[in-house]
Amino acid sequence: MRKVYLDHSATTPVHPEVVKTINHYLTEAWGNPSSIHSFGREARKGLEEAREKVAALMGANPEEIVFTSGGTEADNMAVIGGAYAREKDGKHLITSQIEHHAVLDAFKYLEKQGFEVTYLPVDEDGLVRVEDLRNAIRDDTTLISIMHVNNEIGTIQPIEEIGAIAREKGILFHVDAVQSYGKIPVDVNKLNADMLTASSHKIYGPKGVGCLYIRKGVRIPSYTHGGGQEKKRRPGTENVPGIVGFGKAAEIAAQELEGEMKRLTALRDKLIKGIEERIPEIRVNGHRTKRLPGNANISFRYIEGESLLLSLDMKGIAASSGSACTSGSLDPSHVLLAIGLSHEIAHGSLRMTLGRDNTEEDIDYVLEVLPEIVERLRSMSPLYQRKETCKQKECYAHVQ
Numbered sequence: 001m002r003k004v005y006l007d008h009s010a011t012t013p014v015h016p017e018v019v020k021t022i023n024h025y026l027t028e029a030w031g032n033p034s035s036i037h038s039f040g041r042e043a044r045k046g047l048e049e050a051r052e053k054v055a056a057l058m059g060a061n062p063e064e065i066v067f068t069s070g071g072t073e074a075d076n077m078a079v080i081g082g083a084y085a086r087e088k089d090g091k092h093l094i095t096s097q098i099e100h101h102a103v104l105d106a107f108k109y110l111e112k113q114g115f116e117v118t119y120l121p122v123d124e125d126g127l128v129r130v131e132d133l134r135n136a137i138r139d140d141t142t143l144i145s146i147m148h149v150n151n152e153i154g155t156i157q158p159i160e161e162i163g164a165i166a167r168e169k170g171i172l173f174h175v176d177a178v179q180s181y182g183k184i185p186v187d188v189n190k191l192n193a194d195m196l197t198a199s200s201h202k203i204y205g206p207k208g209v210g211c212l213y214i215r216k217g218v219r220i221p222s223y224t225h226g227g228g229q230e231k232k233r234r235p236g237t238e239n240v241p242g243i244v245g246f247g248k249a250a251e252i253a254a255q256e257l258e259g260e261m262k263r264l265t266a267l268r269d270k271l272i273k274g275i276e277e278r279i280p281e282i283r284v285n286g287h288r289t290k291r292l293p294g295n296a297n298i299s300f301r302y303i304e305g306e307s308l309l310l311s312l313d314m315k316g317i318a319a320s321s322g323s324a325c326t327s328g329s330l331d332p333s334h335v336l337l338a339i340g341l342s343h344e345i346a347h348g349s350l351r352m353t354l355g356r357d358n359t360e361e362d363i364d365y366v367l368e369v370l371p372e373i374v375e376r377l378r379s380m381s382p383l384y385q386r387k388e389t390c391k392q393k394e395c396y397a398h399v400q
Contacts, residue, residue: 022242091116
């Protein structure tokens with residue numbers, strides 16, 4: 001059976017060259033980078049070279065990079081640290097309704113600590129309206145956090161404009177770039193970012209490693225204590241094998257970025273067009289052009305997303321659902337609800353995210369298998385059966 005992996009926004013396979021790099025620092029250059037002897041110096045050299053590579057891919061200076069355990073820790077460090085850093089100037093914060101839970105839950109925590117948060121709505125394509133942001137700013141606003149690319153629907157936000165407003169108003173600006181870093185151009189200066197989050201395992205590096213860019217001159221408090229590592233901003237012995245793997249992945253991403261963007265955009269468009277031509281009553285979620293090259297998020301009426309996901313898995317196709325059932329919740333994605341989808345339609349959503357190993361043959365296979373699965377699942381849906389037998393317009397409207 002053909003195996004097709006279309007869940008690259010969840011995680012990516014580790015690049016073979018990254019594996020080689022990691023292995024060297026696991027088996028040979030295994031010293032503690034804080035040690036001054038030759039073993040430690042070798043580990044430190046690899047660590048700092050990785051810092052340079054990670055920084056280069058976002059247009060930052062190496063000393064502005066703080067390595068973390070991943071995107072979640074970096075998001076928390078930026079949001080909570082940024083809020084407390086400017087607490088004396090005000091306690092009003094701004095984010096959007098469609099942020100990753102690593103950001104949203106950090107803001108919810110801050111609300112319990114006495115901060116006030118404005119959650120900006122988005123339009124039907126998932127875009128934050130710049131005017132909404134401008135109107136939400138108050139004299140006591142001290143932090144804005146908006147993601148660069150949405151992890152579910154792939155919409156690319158107008159970060160440069162938002163960042164320019166934040167810079168003009170003297171407000172700290174954090175960008176969650178976990179889904180954009182290494183996939184589309186990311187430049188902290190063009191984006192006007194004061195802080196920016198990136199993650200290794202989204203760009204063919206190892207899991208458990210990420211970073212937070214902190215612009216020179218920005219001071220945020222550390223919430224962990226116990227050592228002087230990472231210039232006392234994130235103490236603890238560094239995960240050298242993971243970090244050098246992150247660095248190697250960033251180096252490869254920089255070399256392949258332009259070509260991969262074009263290739264994945266073509267594959268994504270072929271996938272979306274093929275589904276639109278073969279399957280009726282669907283909705284493409286997210287902006288049609290301002291979207292991540294490899295992202296296709298589609299809602300199928302009269303189908304439960306989890307059933308669709310499991311049926312695809314039986315055919316060797318790995319994707320993800322717009323429903324959160326797998327995490328123990330019966331609620332559909334907060335992102336899909338925020339763009340105006342009903343619970344019913346949101347529950348029937350499928351996210352397919354492409355990566356470096358996907359081919360046209362993979363897309364052809366999905367387009368061959370998916371229509372049959374949708375037809376079979378719809379044939380078992382009471383709502384779909386009722387729609388098929390109902391001839392009157394008002395009856396049809398009733399089941400929408």
